[in-house]
Amino acid sequence: MAAFRIQEFIDGQKTRPIHVGILAICALVMFIDGFDVFMVGKIAPAIARGFGAEPKAMSLVFGLQQLGLAVGAFLSSPLADRFGRKRMLIWSALLFGTLTLAAVFAQSLLQLAILRGFSGIFLSGVLPIAIPLLAEMTPKRRRGMFIAIAMAVFSTGAAAGGAVAVWLIDDYGWQSGFWIGGLLPLLSVPLMLVLLPESLQYRAGRDPADPRIARTLRRLDPTIQLTGGEIFAAGDGSVQRGKASLFDIFRDGRARTTTIAWLACLLSMGNIALLAAWLPTFFQEMAGIPIQRFAVFAMIAFAGGFMGTLTMGWLMDRFRPSRLIPLYFLCLAIALVAIGTVPFEAPGFLVALIAWNFFQSGGQAGLNTLLTSLYPASMRSTGLGWAGGAGRIGGVIFPLLAGLALGAHFTLPLTMGLIALLPLIVALLVLQLRDGPRARPALAPATA
Numbered sequence: 001m002a003a004f005r006i007q008e009f010i011d012g013q014k015t016r017p018i019h020v021g022i023l024a025i026c027a028l029v030m031f032i033d034g035f036d037v038f039m040v041g042k043i044a045p046a047i048a049r050g051f052g053a054e055p056k057a058m059s060l061v062f063g064l065q066q067l068g069l070a071v072g073a074f075l076s077s078p079l080a081d082r083f084g085r086k087r088m089l090i091w092s093a094l095l096f097g098t099l100t101l102a103a104v105f106a107q108s109l110l111q112l113a114i115l116r117g118f119s120g121i122f123l124s125g126v127l128p129i130a131i132p133l134l135a136e137m138t139p140k141r142r143r144g145m146f147i148a149i150a151m152a153v154f155s156t157g158a159a160a161g162g163a164v165a166v167w168l169i170d171d172y173g174w175q176s177g178f179w180i181g182g183l184l185p186l187l188s189v190p191l192m193l194v195l196l197p198e199s200l201q202y203r204a205g206r207d208p209a210d211p212r213i214a215r216t217l218r219r220l221d222p223t224i225q226l227t228g229g230e231i232f233a234a235g236d237g238s239v240q241r242g243k244a245s246l247f248d249i250f251r252d253g254r255a256r257t258t259t260i261a262w263l264a265c266l267l268s269m270g271n272i273a274l275l276a277a278w279l280p281t282f283f284q285e286m287a288g289i290p291i292q293r294f295a296v297f298a299m300i301a302f303a304g305g306f307m308g309t310l311t312m313g314w315l316m317d318r319f320r321p322s323r324l325i326p327l328y329f330l331c332l333a334i335a336l337v338a339i340g341t342v343p344f345e346a347p348g349f350l351v352a353l354i355a356w357n358f359f360q361s362g363g364q365a366g367l368n369t370l371l372t373s374l375y376p377a378s379m380r381s382t383g384l385g386w387a388g389g390a391g392r393i394g395g396v397i398f399p400l401l402a403g404l405a406l407g408a409h410f411t412l413p414l415t416m417g418l419i420a421l422l423p424l425i426v427a428l429l430v431l432q433l434r435d436g437p438r439a440r441p442a443l444a445p446a447t448a
Helices: 006-011 017-042 044-050 055-083 085-105 109-123 126-136 140-167 175-195 200-206 211-220 255-287 291-316 321-341 347-372 377-407 412-419 421-430
Strands: 002-005 231-233 443-445
Touching: 002 006, 006 140, 006 200, 006 211, 017 044, 017 055, 017 085, 017 109, 017 126, 017 140, 017 175, 017 211, 044 055, 044 109, 055 085, 055 109, 055 126, 055 377, 085 109, 085 126, 085 175, 126 140, 126 200, 126 347, 126 377, 140 175, 140 291, 140 347, 200 211, 200 231, 200 377, 255 291, 255 347, 255 377, 255 412, 255 421, 291 321, 291 347, 321 347, 321 412, 321 421, 347 377, 347 421, 412 421
Parallel strands: 002 231
Antiparallel strands: 002 443
């Protein structure tokens, strides 16, 4: 009897409308997720004003949401490996949508903060569930680009919260952001139920003879010839049964890979959180540049991040990720040094700012994509999600260090030079990671 290797079959396919449809649904859910995660920050002053409080009172809301995101990163993704990608993606959308709608009726900032904390648990699960599902259902020659498009759409959703602040707040109040952020995920659920297939690798890991696998394979390729006696394997030819253990990402020689991935994400995502929270303040306090003037440059530079993510996806389909990604982080370090040394009024400053966004967004998108190839399907969401959880911890720790730089009266060049060390270390770490396994024929002898 032969084992039908699902991933190798998918890798050998041409891009079909169903692949584009899966990308569209995953990207839609990631857009909504990005909107909901960052929406509160875009309208924070209006929320505080609505409750008769000062903006600094929003610290509790931000703190509990960040805590929920960190907790959810470690909890949600293992559940996707245990109960299925599609099922957990639907439950995540249902729960964070419902909790976001409930926030409309909060009577105090404390109630709002508690609701955002619980919302964060389910918000943080979307990305480490949707990306593995997309990776497992996309042909290899387009996988990097498809994931990059989804990541770019996530970033667009994060930026879209600003539209609420500009066009809706004055007429409809801060609640308008939560109405949108709550209704959109609930409306996406029927689309996922009807159009989104479950991961075939997940189904094969639970039951190698599951008849639903053959039905989905025929959706992917109506011309496929199946006998009905196939034993389906996730991708490496082995046939697995049962549920994956939570700590499988540390077993069978994976402890080193997991440790490196966690450190890389901790430093990379910590660096992103640090700069997102403090870069405008660094320029105001260390260089005398008003936040409003810096914000104009930052809005223009957002295009660099969008293009960096898409370009990384295109390049990853053509070059070795474990060599390409370190190059991005090396260039990111150079761009950070340039931001701190090139005069604000010089034309080269905007170039440096665009380069920073380009290489930061592209580098993180590439790292996320690489992580999907480091783990078998049975633990892919856990591997990516827990690495993201380590990154969330970095997002809590590194912004706290910014106060030390301000308190010590560091200069802007010194501060940015020190921050540039973080992507340099990430580059060295990623060089120690391997690329994903080479594709093999879809049909091969079964092994126990």
